[in-house]
Amino acid sequence: MEHKKITGMEGMKFKPRKKAVVHRAQCVACGSCTKVCPLRAIKIIRGAYAAVCEKTCVGCGKCRVACSASVIRVEARA
Numbered sequence: 001m002e003h004k005k006i007t008g009m010e011g012m013k014f015k016p017r018k019k020a021v022v023h024r025a026q027c028v029a030c031g032s033c034t035k036v037c038p039l040r041a042i043k044i045i046r047g048a049y050a051a052v053c054e055k056t057c058v059g060c061g062k063c064r065v066a067c068s069a070s071v072i073r074v075e076a077r078a
């Protein structure tokens, strides 16, 4: 059986509607969030706090769940 080609999807890009945001001042740089991100979009900067790469993050919320300090929120993109 021949599969039909889906048309009209060419050039479409996935645009996430959400992103993670870290409250830097309260981050304890434990690194738990960095271990669960499937896209490696969150990193510890200078051993001091976690920062999210906005371009890469899809807002899945895994980092938020992993953060024992509860300093990550997932919010809608502008």
Ligand code: SF4
Residues within 6 Å of the ligand: 019, 020, 036, 037, 038, 039, 040, 041, 042, 052, 056, 057, 058, 059, 060, 061, 062, 063, 064, 074
């Ligand atoms: S929301 Fe998901 S993709 Fe974004 S930094 Fe957290 S774990 Fe990674």
Ligand code: SF4
Residues within 6 Å of the ligand: 022, 026, 027, 028, 029, 030, 031, 032, 033, 034, 049, 050, 066, 067, 068, 069, 070, 071, 072
């Ligand atoms: S899990 Fe929370 S406290 Fe730990 S590095 Fe990530 S944002 Fe900071």
